[in-house]
Amino acid sequence: MHDYVNSLRHSLPYINAHRERTFVVMLPGESIASDNFGNTVHDLVLLHSLGVRLVLVFGSRPQIEARLAAQGLHSHYHRDLRITDAATLNCVLDAVGQLRAFMEARLSMDMAASPMQGARLRVASGNFVTARPLGVIDGVDYQHTGEVRRIDSKGINRLLDDRTIVLLPPLGYSPTGETFNLACEDIATRAAIELQADKLLLFSSEQGLMDASGVLIRELTAQHATTHLQRFKELKQLEQHELLQAAVSACRGGVPRCHILSYQLDGALLTELFTRDGCGTLVDQGQFEHVREAQIEDVGGLLELIRPLEEQGVLVRRSRDLIEREITQFSIVERDGLIIACAALYPFPEEATGELACLAVHPDYRHGGRGDILLERIEQRARALQLDSLFVLTTRTAHWFQERGFQACTLEQLPSAKASLYNFQRNSKVFRKTLS
Structure with missing residues (x-):
């Protein structure tokens, strides 16, 4: 009894800290x-009953493989990503549909057995994930395999405000009505970033990162993850690499803390969240970032940031000499000594207007609102x-600027x-925005 009372006392601060968190x-x-899995669902329902706002993202890889095998079909992969042809997509839809129904049933059943018996637990799913085709990479057409384009954060937050658990399957939909097979890691990462979640919890076959x-690696900051990512890649430890990459991306996108824990260990979720030491791996931001005007010492960092975009044709090429001469036109976002985003303003005072140019964000730090901060x-x-x-003037990001109040205009x-x-x-498109 004494151990039980002590455990309850020690968990109370965490219960208060997690209430109304996403x-x-x-x-x-x-x-x-x-x-x-039954124990995991029971613990998730307990979190919900304690006031935690839950978004559950589920995967379906082994279930898809089982359906393909039953039909005598084989999976084809490139760069460790499944190529989803029409036959495979049918198996994906079948697997995901059954898993969604199974998840909803288990959550409802465990609510009946929880301290909230008699209360109604609502689970909602829908077309919250907009996707686009992954396309052709290295000459390989991924067909119905896609990537996340955006998350309907407003729609999800409305449901969370109404005490509903949101269920996100590994599917995304395009505005033209296409369905895409997505990686659950990508959905979870983007959802955590765009919802400005307080935590991202990633279940693993291991206790955590090793x-x-x-x-077990108990704690790791995002900026110290590079060595481990390289080691996991070299040793072909795909699961560990994907989980750490997801955690790092989420932290860089503004999620304060990510946890990697075992789905095989009974009580892992509660131990990780309600005890001081936890039982898995904690990955946190551990970094400092701020916006400031560029200085001459930043030229090297600016060139390193914009060079890949210049090579892709997204940005106009700028020489080092030009950057040095125009350095005072630039504003930058600096994170722990690294320039991760930039933009320049070229004023035309006689016409009372200015050019917004060279807006760039490092690929590891996109989807965190830094483009908006610089704008x-x-x-x-x-x-x-x-x-x-x-x-x-832009060739690739017209929609981004239009969503922020820019309107098409003519060269004249x-x-x-x-x-x-x-x-x-x-052949850049030209957009203009009136400043209020």
């Missing part, structure tokens, strides 16, 4: 097939210069000095 939980298909000696910074600088509007509406330098070969 947790995204990733349940791979292997966890659903494990003997311990070091080179096979010992706001550039707008503030423009207003301080008494500019009435901003314009931008640009300042004459800028219009005379227009590159017709790039």
